[in-house]
Amino acid sequence: MHRSSGAKAASSDKNEFLNQCRDIKNTLVGLLESQKEFRREMMDYSARVNSGSSDESDVEEEEVSYEEDESSSEEETESDDDEVVEEGASRVKPEVKRKSSVADPPNSETLSIWKCAVCGKQIKGNWHKRQNHIGFHEGLKVSCPVAGCFVRFFNLSRHLKMHKLARNDLPSSEKAALQRMLDGIEEAAMNCELKYFPPTSFISFSETVGKDGVRPFCKKCGRRCTQLVSRRDHVAKELNLKMDCPVRGCPYGGRNSAVSRHLKQNHGKNLQGLNRAEKERFDSARQKLHKKVDPVMHKFFS
Numbered sequence: 001m002h003r004s005s006g007a008k009a010a011s012s013d014k015n016e017f018l019n020q021c022r023d024i025k026n027t028l029v030g031l032l033e034s035q036k037e038f039r040r041e042m043m044d045y046s047a048r049v050n051s052g053s054s055d056e057s058d059v060e061e062e063e064v065s066y067e068e069d070e071s072s073s074e075e076e077t078e079s080d081d082d083e084v085v086e087e088g089a090s091r092v093k094p095e096v097k098r099k100s101s102v103a104d105p106p107n108s109e110t111l112s113i114w115k116c117a118v119c120g121k122q123i124k125g126n127w128h129k130r131q132n133h134i135g136f137h138e139g140l141k142v143s144c145p146v147a148g149c150f151v152r153f154f155n156l157s158r159h160l161k162m163h164k165l166a167r168n169d170l171p172s173s174e175k176a177a178l179q180r181m182l183d184g185i186e187e188a189a190m191n192c193e194l195k196y197f198p199p200t201s202f203i204s205f206s207e208t209v210g211k212d213g214v215r216p217f218c219k220k221c222g223r224r225c226t227q228l229v230s231r232r233d234h235v236a237k238e239l240n241l242k243m244d245c246p247v248r249g250c251p252y253g254g255r256n257s258a259v260s261r262h263l264k265q266n267h268g269k270n271l272q273g274l275n276r277a278e279k280e281r282f283d284s285a286r287q288k289l290h291k292k293v294d295p296v297m298h299k300f301f302s
Contacts, residue, residue, distance in 0.1 A: 113203045134189040145174040235293045235300050243285035246278040
C-alpha cells in the first residue's frame with residue numbers, strides 16, 4: 001500500500017517535470033519566433049521607408065567627396081555582409097565609401113543597438129553585425145574557397161586579399177561552395193541568436209546627433225549628411241549655388257565634391273595635382289561658396 005502510493009507520487013512528479021519541460025520548450029520556441037518576427041518587421045520597415053524615398057536624379061551630386069585631408073572619409077562605411085571580425089583584432093572599416101542617394105530613416109535597423117547577453121558588448125547595426133558577433137563567440141570560421149589553401153578564418157575579404165582576389169573573382173564552383181558555407185554559418189548564428197541577443201537585449205535606436213553636435217538629417221528633405229563638407233554641399237545644392245572648375249577654359253560648375261570628382265574624371269587631376277594658379281582658383285571659389293552657405297546652414301542642419 002505504502003509502496004503503491006510512493007510510485008504514484010513519483011509518477012506524478014515525473015509528469016509534472018515533463019509538463020514543465022514542455023512549457024519551457026514552448027516558451028523558447030515562442031521567443032525565437034518573436035525574435036525572427038521582430039527582425040523581419042524592422043527590415044520591412046527599412047525597405048518601405050527606403051522605397052518611398054526618391055533617388056537623386058543628378059548623379060554628379062552624389063555624396064562622395066575627393067576632399068583633401070580634412071574629409072578623407074565623408075560617408076559612413078559598412079562592412080561586407082559576409083565579413084566577420086577577425087579574432088583578436090578590432091573591426092577595420094573598408095576602404096570603399098558608401099554612396100547613398102536616399103536619406104537613412106532615423107529608426108531603421110541600421111541604427112538599432114543591441115547588447116550581447118554573454119559579454120555585454122553593444123552592437124549597432126543590422127542582423128549581419130550581430131551575426132558577426134555571434135560568429136566570433138561561437139568560432140564560426142570560413143574555410144578558404146581557393147583550391148590548395150586550407151586556412152580557416154573569420155574575415156573573408158581580408159583573407160582573399162592575400163590571394164589578390166575579391167569574392168566576385170572566384171570561379172563559379174568555388175563561389176557556390178563559399179555561399180553554402182556562408183549560408184551554413186548564418187543558420188548556425190540564427191540558432192544561437194537567443195543565447196546572445198534575446199528580445200530583451202535590444203536597447204534602443206542610436207542617437208541621431210553627430211559627434212559635432214549637429215543632427216545629420218536635413219530639416220527640409222531628410223537627407224543624411226554626416227560630415228560638414230557634405231552638409232555644405234547639400235545646402236549649396238538646395239540653394240542652387242555652384243563653384244567653377246579651376247581649369248582655365250572649362251565651363252563646368254558644381255559643388256565642392258562634384259568639382260573634385262570632375263577634376264579627377266575629366267582632367268585626370270586630384271586636388272594635390274593642381275598647379276599653383278588652379279589651386280588658388282579652387283580655394284577662392286570654395287571660400288566664396290562657404291561664405292554663402294554657412295550663414296544659412298542652421299536652416300537645414302542644427
